[in-house]
Amino acid sequence: xxxAGALLIAGLYLATAAxxxxxxxxxxxxxxxxxxSVVVRPPDVVPGLAEISVRVTDGAGExxxxxxxxxxxxxxxxxxxxPPDPAVPVPGDPELYSAELWLMTVGxxxxxxxxxxxxxxxxxSVPVTSVMLGVRDMPxxxxxxxxxxxxxxxAGAVSIVGAAVRESRLGPDRAVQTPQRRxxxxxxxxxxxxxxxxxxxxxxxxxxxxxxVRRGIFERLEVEGVVTGDSGAPVLExxxxxxxxxxxxxxxxxxxxxxxxxxxLVGAPDMGAFAHVHPVPVDSATFRVPWPDxxxxxxxxxxxxxxxxxxxxxxxxxxxxxxxxxxxGESDQTLPTDPDDSSWQGTAAPxxxxxxxxxxADESTLHWLGASALRVDEEAVLSFAVRDPAGxxxxxxxxxxxxxxxxxxxxxxSVFVHLHPAGTISMGALAxxxxxxxxxxxxxxxxxxxxxxxxxxxxxAPGAVGEVEFPYAFPxxxxxxxxVQVKRAGKVLxxxxxVEVMK
Numbered sequence: 001x002x003x004a005g006a007l008l009i010a011g012l013y014l015a016t017a018a019x020x021x022x023x024x025x026x027x028x029x030x031x032x033x034x035x036x037s038v039v040v041r042p043p044d045v046v047p048g049l050a051e052i053s054v055r056v057t058d059g060a061g062e063x064x065x066x067x068x069x070x071x072x073x074x075x076x077x078x079x080x081x082x083p084p085d086p087a088v089p090v091p092g093d094p095e096l097y098s099a100e101l102w103l104m105t106v107g108x109x110x111x112x113x114x115x116x117x118x119x120x121x122x123x124x125s126v127p128v129t130s131v132m133l134g135v136r137d138m139p140x141x142x143x144x145x146x147x148x149x150x151x152x153x154x155a156g157a158v159s160i161v162g163a164a165v166r167e168s169r170l171g172p173d174r175a176v177q178t179p180q181r182r183x184x185x186x187x188x189x190x191x192x193x194x195x196x197x198x199x200x201x202x203x204x205x206x207x208x209x210x211x212x213v214r215r216g217i218f219e220r221l222e223v224e225g226v227v228t229g230d231s232g233a234p235v236l237e238x239x240x241x242x243x244x245x246x247x248x249x250x251x252x253x254x255x256x257x258x259x260x261x262x263x264x265l266v267g268a269p270d271m272g273a274f275a276h277v278h279p280v281p282v283d284s285a286t287f288r289v290p291w292p293d294x295x296x297x298x299x300x301x302x303x304x305x306x307x308x309x310x311x312x313x314x315x316x317x318x319x320x321x322x323x324x325x326x327x328x329g330e331s332d333q334t335l336p337t338d339p340d341d342s343s344w345q346g347t348a349a350p351x352x353x354x355x356x357x358x359x360x361a362d363e364s365t366l367h368w369l370g371a372s373a374l375r376v377d378e379e380a381v382l383s384f385a386v387r388d389p390a391g392x393x394x395x396x397x398x399x400x401x402x403x404x405x406x407x408x409x410x411x412x413x414s415v416f417v418h419l420h421p422a423g424t425i426s427m428g429a430l431a432x433x434x435x436x437x438x439x440x441x442x443x444x445x446x447x448x449x450x451x452x453x454x455x456x457x458x459x460x461a462p463g464a465v466g467e468v469e470f471p472y473a474f475p476x477x478x479x480x481x482x483x484v485q486v487k488r489a490g491k492v493l494x495x496x497x498x499v500e501v502m503k
Contacts, residue, residue: 019314019424020302021415025128026379026423026471031115032122034059037471038113038423039379040126044133046216047104054087054097054113063117066097070128073108073310073433084114103130106216108310110433125434127425129312131218135210154195162188221245225301225319227291227326234291234326235335236319238263238279238303245285251307256428257400259340261287262304262418264407267297268318271411271481274494275343279303280335290335292343296323300409302416306428314416340400340492348481348496358495363389366484366495369467374501376477382406382419382470384484384495393466399487401427404468408482415480419470474501 025040035058041051052068067084075081087097103109111126138146166176166184176184222242227234238261244250253260259278267273273294279287287303303315349358349368357367369383384404386394396403406419417424468486482497 019417020316020413021410022417022424022475023133024473024475025126025425026473027124027126027425028421028423028469028471029124030122031056031113031124033119034063034115034117034122036113036115036124038111038124038126039473040111040128042128042130043103045136046106046130046132047102049100050103050111050128050130052087052099052101052111052113054099054115055095056097056115057095059115059117059119060094062119063115065114065116066099067114067116068099068101069112069114070101070103070109071112071433072105073110084112087113103128106130106132106218108307108312108429108433110310110430125430127310127312127429127433129429132213132216134217135214150199154192154199157195158188158191161191220313221250221315223303223315223317225317227319227321229325229327234321236263236265236277236279236289236291236301238287238301238315238317240285240315251309251311253305254308254428254432256304256306256312256426257402259338259400260305263287263289264302264304264416264418265292265294265343266300266302266409266413266416266481267294268300268413269298269411271409272347273297273299273343273345274407274481274483274496275341276405276407276483276485276492276494277341277343278338288335289341290337291321291326292341294321294343294345296321296326300413300416302418304418304426306426306432308432310429310432312426312429314418316416339490342485342492342494344483344494344496346496348498351497351499356497358497360386360486360493360495362488362491362493364394364488364493365391366486366493368497374474374499376475376501376503377473379471379473382472382482384468386466386468386486386488388466394486394488395465396468397487397490399485399492403486404470405485406468406470406482407485408472408480410476411479411481415474415476417472419472421469423471477501477503 023042027038029036034056037055037057039053043049054066056063066087068087069081069084071081085099085101087099090096090098107130109128109130111128112123113126114121114123162184165187166180221240223238223240225236225238227236256262260281261279263277263279265275275292275294277289277292279289282288298318298320301317301319306312349356351368351372355367357365359365365387367385367387369385370381374380386396388394399405402420404421409416478501480499480501482499483494485492485494
């Protein structure tokens with residue numbers, strides 16, 4: 001492992017919890033009988049206001065009321081959350097509603113989005129990880145102004161003390177004498193010392209509070225990855241070395257799509273190699289997985305995990321894989337082969353125009369259906385179609401409970417996101433925070449949820465066979481690679497597109 005490279009890459013990462021460099025949460029699903037698309041923009045500081053956008057994609061004119069409510073993961077079932085806030089219609093767009101919610105603490109939340117109308121009422125739950133990304137420093141001009149005003153207050157207080165001691169006992173028409181002046185100056189000196197001492201201890205208290213707050217700034221769990229062939233076939237080993245994990249300050253992990261960790265490997269710097277694998281734990285801090293069919297070189301690794309509190313995060317590192325580490329040996333029988341593991345090598349197809357396509361391993365084809373012009377912070381639906389070798393819509397099989405998975409990364413590694421048709425949400429976090437929500441449906445299934453007990457996420461599954469969609473908005477301009485994964489005839493297939501995101 002090359003630690004210098006790891007530190008360089010880590011310096012590029014924006015400190016968000018789940019995913020890398022992309023803090024906004026995108027969700028597509030059902031609020032009862034209403035298909036909804038929700039975007040949550042969490043605050044950078046906590047407490048802070050989260051911006052919520054709710055689009056009711058089918059039901060314009062039928063919706064009477066939209067409300068949103070934050071529910072913390074450990075909130076009591078009754079009375080443990082604030083009352084819902086109304087989302088107000090956005091002028092000029094009959095489908096769009098907007099609201100702001102206070103997130104008062106760090107941790108895992110679910111945002112309950114309730115839609116009421118002529119079809120009835122329903123609620124969708126959107127898992128959100130609330131973290132503090134920094135502390136807002138005071139602007140220098142404001143700091144200087146407050147210091148000046150504080151100095152004036154100090155001078156005024158000292159002057160009042162001096163005048164009170166010097167003149168409070170004088171009779172009418174009596175002049176201040178030298179003894180009174182001396183006592184006045186003495187009182188002013190004592191008041192100055194007392195006030196400055198109070199200011200010193202006040203600053204010391206404030207500095208202690210500031211240190212405590214800054215210790216609450218989110219930092220990813222530290223991990224170390226290495227590829228070794230010492231025990232036979234090459235193995236990727238990822239060990240959590242963070243003192244907070246080793247000190248059991250984090251809650252245990254829960255499965256997401258049936259896996260405790262989803263690990264993505266991206267070849268650096270050309271991104272011509274990619275793998276989606278699932279390391280298994282061998283002890284409380286170590287995960288291992290057979291090295292996929294990828295060549296030696298430098299790789300960025302991204303590991304998605306979910307804690308039993310519903311808190312989702314992505315651990316990151318880089319590994320340098322030497323050719324001798326991939327020397328073939330006897331298979332390590334202690335590591336089971338996961339049929340959901342997959343790898344890809346090649347060149348991503350440039351997304352220069354609608355209809356761009358790339359071949360898949362079974363001679364089917366992946367086609368891009370969306371717009372060719374993508375811009376920063378512009379909400380978009382990344383749409384793809386899979387065609388079989390005859391050119392007909394391909395029949396897709398469920399892949400870990402979803403009709404498709406996707407991953408995208410910026411060329412410098414500063415952005416990495418694992419996408420589902422339901423958005424950027426973690427299904428493992430959703431299962432913890434809102435266990436009543438129905439799982440992802442497959443094409444052709446019908447969502448039967450239509451009351452106020454919760455909404456499914458099945459609306460994110462497109463109706464046409466062989467088509468998949470992912471809601472997203474790119475956080476930074478630059479060059480990205482999008483890997484789309486589907487399953488056919490029991491085999492995971494991966495296609496890649498290269499896109500340029502403009503400002």
